[in-house]
Amino acid sequence: MGFQVGEVILIPTTIKDVAEVAGVSVTTVSRALNGYSDVGEETRRKVQKVAEELNYRPSAVARSLVMKRTKTIGLLISEMMSDKSGHHFTFEVLRGLHDALAKNGYDLIFANTTTAKQRLLSYLDFCTERRFDGVIVMGIRLDDPYVHEVTESPLPSVVIDIPLLSKHCGYVMTDNIHGCELAIQHLTSRGHRNIGFVNGHKEAEVSRQRLRGYKDALEKCGLPFEPSLVYEGDFSVESGAAGLEALLSANPDLTAVFFASDLMAIGALRWAQQQGIKVPGDVSIVGFDNIELSEYVTPGLTTIHQRRYEMGVTAANSLVAMLEGDMAQGRVLPPDIVIRGTT
Amino acid sequence: MGFQVGEVILIPTTIKDVAEVAGVSVTTVSRALNGYSDVGEETRRKVQKVAEELNYRPSAVARSLVMKRTKTIGLLISEMMSDKSGHHFTFEVLRGLHDALAKNGYDLIFANTTTAKQRLLSYLDFCTERRFDGVIVMGIRLDDPYVHEVTESPLPSVVIDIPLLSKHCGYVMTDNIHGCELAIQHLTSRGHRNIGFVNGHKEAEVSRQRLRGYKDALEKCGLPFEPSLVYEGDFSVESGAAGLEALLSANPDLTAVFFASDLMAIGALRWAQQQGIKVPGDVSIVGFDNIELSEYVTPGLTTIHQRRYEMGVTAANSLVAMLEGDMAQGRVLPPDIVIRGTT
DNA sequence: GTTGCAAACCAAAACGTTTTGGTTTAGACT
DNA sequence: AGTCTAAACCAAAACGTTTTGGTTTGCAAC
Incomplete structure (x- = not known):
């Protein structure tokens, strides 16, 4: 005993x-x-x-059994966000989630997508076994079939960075369209007319939105959209460098490039410096995310700030509200532009 | 129903x-x-x-009740490690912990120290309510009274970065002494004789060890230990800058400084560049941790690498072994030196 | 035609709570 | 003296599993 x-x-x-x-x-x-x-x-x-x-x-266990609620929230993160470079974005969101959930008496349980795979369960089955009261879904690729199983189930969920809205599924994301507008406006205000765009991989919803935002912003500024000015990267440092190289060789008169993530922008910055290309002298660079790194590279990276901690808090509060009977909601957080040395 | x-x-x-x-x-x-x-x-x-x-x-809940084990591990992190800058170190360890625990069928529950405070419970009480099978303790200040309540209790625990060993408490840490030796040896091999040291705050066990390592290494290299060459910082970027400034003004003939964390080293590097002090021309810099950032600053930071992911895996496996009846163990991981541009 | 044994199954207890639907007691009001 | 009510308490059921200690059945061995 x-x-x-x-x-x-x-x-x-x-x-x-x-x-x-x-x-x-x-x-x-x-x-x-x-x-x-x-x-x-x-x-x-x-x-x-x-x-x-x-x-x-x-005993929380005994109590959960009889009360039919565990006061636990599952955190579903794909490898995309929990890999070696994921921390820049993920960690702050995590803090927000945790702080807000703790305040409401909920515990957060890690369940990155390998957990489920290890045990040969779908995410939803995993959540069912653990009897989570709700789930936060984060950094999931659009083409992941299992994630939709979760968001379409009656298990209350809040998704970060994909606008999925249904009876039991809300979302939180940054206003990517406006973020891109801020970036392009800033560049045009400095006289740039030929502005390239290096996007993330297209399995991410944010990539679609940022491409749309780039196009819309160009139009607003009276600039033509030129497909050859767009490069599809994958959010990584390496693909940023590759993107800048490709765009420059295809468009020698390029004077500025907007990147869909800071990591790519930083990769490009390093490559440029190695090639003797001056930033911002020869080419200006704007990133997206405002990760801590962007403050420490030289020159400092001009970028679009995402309120990551606030995203976490908002998602958590949104989920808690749903658990208390509120409707699922979509919430969009405003971005800010942070101007540093690369423009 | x-x-x-x-x-x-x-x-x-x-x-x-x-x-x-x-x-x-x-x-x-x-x-x-x-x-x-x-x-x-x-x-x-x-x-x-x-x-x-x-x-x-x-239902994992019903099963836990009757089986008297929940297959959940609590993760106790202090604010120190979960604050805005904590991610550099924490996130990788977290990944290691999670991966190894998932492989063994355990779930990881976040319980940073504010969780307990929110609910007016000691950490141990919190763990008891949730009926964790074991606990991982991370980044706790030596002067935190509640942490000892946990590590001294019969609840199996593994502490990261504090060498606490008892029947129910093991630990995992980097060989800090050797790490410092690598750093100092590297600097002396480049001809440096006046080597300063900027330490972290003394509430951290690693600070004590690194100070000791610094002293031991000096002795090994036949250099005298000079108290005025040591500055006590707090691991932050700002204190790194302050440390370098203080050491330089007190010791004008200083040619190299060893920092107990990369964040401090980077703070110092930025300050030096603002002051027109050349790195590594006027002063060489070595950090500790090898956070991702250190690769991206210019010049790249020479530093001591800690195997963070491996620390997580080791801690997790160690805890799982204890749960299966093994003795608690202390495990020390070897550091490596990563030589980049600041030396 | 017992006895013994293995294979296949099951009723009930146990785990530690919350909640339902009471009972008992004491005092106030007729 | 009887009725009613409120206050204070409690026995038992329920939650969904695992495990203990069986029972039943069929067949082989004597």
């Missing part, structure tokens, strides 16, 4: 123990500790004292 | 449902699905088929 972990046996006090010592029923202990009104003041104090003395901690 | 989340009611199939449809007892369903031998082949197939059809997923 007791809680078996390894060779050790932990024996946490149960409500029964408290009841016996206090000389009342378990019902009374439960109701006394949970603040119900049908227990006498004296009895309540007695129970509290005994519970304190025995160091009683109600 | 059913699982209540918000207004929605999810009704997962239970073992009872499967039993009824398959026309057997719940005992048989349980034993059939869990591979026991006292169930006929035909019955087993029948049960499996029905379970599949009804999409049955055994």
Whole structure:
């Protein structure tokens, strides 16, 4: 008897123990500790004292079973966001999620997509086994079939960076269209007319949006859209360098390039410096994300800031609201432009 | 009846449902699905088929209650590691932890130290309520009283970066002494004789070790230890700059400085460049950690690499081993030196 | 035609809570 | 003296599993 972990046996006090010592029923202990009104003041104090003395901690497991809610939220992250370079974006969102969830009494359980694969379960099955109250979905590729199983299920979910809205599925994302507009406007205001664009891979919804934003912004500024000015990268440092090289050789009169991620912009910046191309002298560079790195490269990277911590908080609060009966919502956060040395 | 989340009611199939449809007892369903031998082949197939059809997923909650183990590991991180700059170190360790735990069927639950504070519980009480099977402790200040409550309790734990070893508490850390030796040896091999040291705050065990390592290495190289060559920072970018400034003004003949973290080294590097001090021309810089950033600053930062992902994996495996009855262990991982442009 | 044994199955207890639907007691009102 | 009500308490059911200690059946061995 007791809680078996390894060779050790932990024996946490149960409500029964408290009841016996206090000389009342378990019902009374439960109701006394949970603040119900049908227990006498004296009895309540007695129970509290005994519970304190025995160091009683109600089992979340037992409670979850009978209450039919676990107060746990699953965090579904794809490798895309949890790989070696994922931290720049992911970590801050995570902090926001955690802080807001903790404030509401929920715990966050990691369940990156390998967890499920390890156990040969679909994400949804995994969530069902663990009886999560809700799920946060993050960095999922549009072509991942399992993710839709989750977002379409009745399990309440909030998706980050894909605008999926249904009865049980809300989302949070940055206003990418406006972000691109800020970037292009800034470049044109500095006199640039030939502005290239290096996008992320097209399995990401944000890539679609940013391409659209780039086009819209050009139009707004009265510039023509030129397909040869667009390069499809994959968000990585390497593809940024490759993108700049490709665009420059195809368009020698290019004077500025907008990148769909800071990591790509930084890759391009390094490549340019190695090639003796001056930034911003020969070519100006604007990134997207405002990761911490962008402040520390030389020259500092001009970029579009995403409120990552706030995205986490918003997603968490949105999910909690759904769990309390609110409608699912889509929330779009405004970006800001941060002007540094590359423009 | 059913699982209540918000207004929605999810009704997962239970073992009872499967039993009824398959026309057997719940005992048989349980034993059939869990591979026991006292169930006929035909019955087993029948049960499996029905379970599949009804999409049955055994409740981890109910199972935890009766099995007296939750297959969950708590992750205790202090603000120190989960603040805005924490990701450089924390995220990789996290990945290692998660990957290794998932492989063993354990889930990782975030419980940064604010979680507990929010709920007015000690960390240990929080762990007890959630009935974690074990805990990973990370980035805790030496002077945090609650952490010792955890590591001294019978709850199996593995601490990262503090050498606490007892019956139920193991640890994983980098060989800081050797790391410092690598750094100092590298600097002396380049002819430096006056080598300063900017340490982290002294509430961190790693700071103590790195100071010791710095001293030992000087001695090994036949150089005298000079207290005025040591500055106590706090691991932050700002304190790195302040450290370099202070050391330089107190010791004009300084030619190299070793920093206890990359973040501080980078702060110093930026400050130096702003002041027109050439790196590595006027002063050489070595950091510690090898965070991703250190590769991208200009010039690239020479630093001591910590195997962060491996630390996570090692800690996780160590904890799992303890849960299976092994002794708690202390494991020390070797550092490497990464030579880049600042030396 | 017992006895013994293995194979296949099952009823019930246990895990630690919350909640439902009571019962008991004491005092107030007729 | 009887009825009603409110306050204080409690027994038992429920949650969904695993496990213990069986029982039943059929067949081989004597």
